[in-house]
Amino acid sequence: MPAMRLCDIGIDEVLAIRCQCRRIVQFGRNALHQLGVPVETPIADIVPRLRCDNCGARTGFAVTIEATRDSSIHVDRKPPRAVIADPEKD
Ligand SMILES: [Zn+2]
Numbered sequence: 001m002p003a004m005r006l007c008d009i010g011i012d013e014v015l016a017i018r019c020q021c022r023r024i025v026q027f028g029r030n031a032l033h034q035l036g037v038p039v040e041t042p043i044a045d046i047v048p049r050l051r052c053d054n055c056g057a058r059t060g061f062a063v064t065i066e067a068t069r070d071s072s073i074h075v076d077r078k079p080p081r082a083v084i085a086d087p088e089k090d
Contacts (some may be wrong), residue, residue, distance in 0.1 A: 004082050006032055007039040007044070009065055013081065015043065018062040020087070021055040043084050059067075060087045 009015055009029040017025045033039055037046060043063070051058050064080035 002063050003042045003044060004084060005039070006037055006041045006043060008043075008080045008082075012068050013065055015046075015084075016064050016066050016080070017050060017057060018064075019052040019057055020026065021052060021057065023052055023054040025053075047085050062086050062088070 006029055009032075011029070014026040014028050015032065017027070019025075029039070032046070042052075043065070047061060047063055048058075048065075050061055052061075061088070063084040065082040066080040067078060
């Protein structure tokens with residue numbers, strides 16, 4: 001799989017970051033772009049810059065690209081489209 005870039009996140013998808021403390025943060029592509037991240041940035045390059053607001057961790061995040069949850073539609077939980085980082089496989 002080629003390296004996923006920020007611009008590869010679809011408008012109906014989010015970058016989901018799960019910390020080991022169970023905090024989950026989701027970013028849409030526009031949210032990241034507004035933080036000053038260029039759209040051509042490889043998502044794997046964003047991961048080392050992450051810091052958990054809850055516990056302060058800088059490593060150990062599970063990072064995936066997944067479909068935005070639509071609270072008006074009950075759908076089965078789909079597997080993420082792409083896994084950028086999975087600490088459980090290290
Ligand atoms: Zn944390």
